[in-house]
Amino acid sequence: MIVVESLEIHVSNHCNLSCRGCSHLTPLEKKCFMDINKTIQSLNLLKKSLHCKVIRLLGGEPTLNPDLAKIAEEIKKIGIADEISLPTNGVSLEKISDDVLKNLDMIEISNYNYSLEKSKKIYEWSQKVKEKYKIKIIIYMYQYFREPYSYQKNNDLELVQKIYKTCIVANKWQCYNVYENYIFKCPEAMALSKNIKGQSFEINGLKITDDVYFEKKLNNYLNNSQCLEACKYCLGTVGKQFLIEQVNKDKYMEYANTPIEELLDKDFLEECQNNDIGDLRTVKKVIEI
Numbered sequence: 014m015i016v017v018e019s020l021e022i023h024v025s026n027h028c029n030l031s032c033r034g035c036s037h038l039t040p041l042e043k044k045c046f047m048d049i050n051k052t053i054q055s056l057n058l059l060k061k062s063l064h065c066k067v068i069r070l071l072g073g074e075p076t077l078n079p080d081l082a083k084i085a086e087e088i089k090k091i092g093i094a095d096e097i098s099l100p101t102n103g104v105s106l107e108k109i110s111d112d113v114l115k116n117l118d119m120i121e122i123s124n125y126n127y128s129l130e131k132s133k134k135i136y137e138w139s140q141k142v143k144e145k146y147k148i149k150i151i152i153y154m155y156q157y158f159r160e161p162y163s164y165q166k167n168n169d170l171e172l173v174q175k176i177y178k179t180c181i182v183a184n185k186w187q188c189y190n191v192y193e194n195y196i197f198k199c200p201e202a203m204a205l206s207k208n209i210k211g212q213s214f215e216i217n218g219l220k221i222t223d224d225v226y227f228e229k230k231l232n233n234y235l236n237n238s239q240c241l242e243a244c245k246y247c248l249g250t251v252g253k254q255f256l257i258e259q260v261n262k263d264k265y266m267e268y269a270n271t272p273i274e275e276l277l278d279k280d281f282l283e284e285c286q287n288n289d290i291g292d293l294r295t296v297k298k299v300i301e302i
């Protein structure tokens with residue numbers, strides 16, 4: 014049995030924010046939800062080979078999915094994870110129903126561009142929910158992101174491999190992602206497969222199947238020291254930092270069309286190669302309720 018830190022499923026492709034540098038390419042997504050039945054089927058197969066400490070129901074913004082309560086209930090029944098977490102941007106906390114909350118172990122709220130008023134609202138809601146449901150609530154205060162991608166392919170294979178080797182998402186956090194019939198090393202590989210011409214789920218992911226060799230194939234896929242094809246368009250966790258801002262699709266693409274070399278934080282890459290950094294350094298403060 015393979016035991017990993019985390020699995021993610023995208024219960025909503027779209028979001029109620031449109032952040033520049035969203036690492037899941039959400040501002041480019043149509044308003045839609047993945048096929049949850051296919052994903053549940055895949056998780057039922059996957060649990061024969063893999064167990065995770067936490068499964069995250071995210072997106073996009075997961076609270077936009079009207080079937081979230083049913084999804085959380087189904088995921089709990091599968092038993093692939095010790096804990097179920099709901100990461101959210103905290104914009105619509107009051108819309109999270111009791112039926113959703115009763116199936117969660119944790120809520121992770123990303124408080125972007127935090128104002129005093131917004132932070133107070135999040136804090137008060139969190140205290141109320143914690144008291145009633147005994148759910149662990151973590152608030153991340155963010156003001157910065159790192160550049161995530163470039164639509165211009167990086168043909169410097171040595172650099173691609175360096176970016177991959179220092180990528181915290183895949184190598185440390187183990188944010189493995191299940192989307193319908195496929196598992197991915199990271200949500201970025203899934204998102205790039207959907208959005209970049211020539212990339213696909215077959216190229217960057219592993220199809221979840223019921224054959225006897227699946228666990229071996231999964232182990233090889235997750236522990237392969239070679240980068241994915243998607244990594245040629247990705248900055249991993251060493252993109253330049255910038256202040257989070259809300260942008261439209263055109264502005265998002267303007268940045269995404271910049272060459273990798275210009276978006277790369279070369280000093281941070283070097284630092285990550287020499288030390289075990291283990292952090293993006295973009296979270297200002299973490300508050301545990």
Ligand code: SF4
Binds near residue numbers: 028029035040102
């Ligand atoms: S809140 Fe921002 S970063 Fe998070 S999914 Fe939405 S657009 Fe992306």
Ligand code: SF4
Binds near residue numbers: 199240250
């Ligand atoms: S695509 Fe590659 S570099 Fe980007 S997050 Fe995934 S593993 Fe890391």
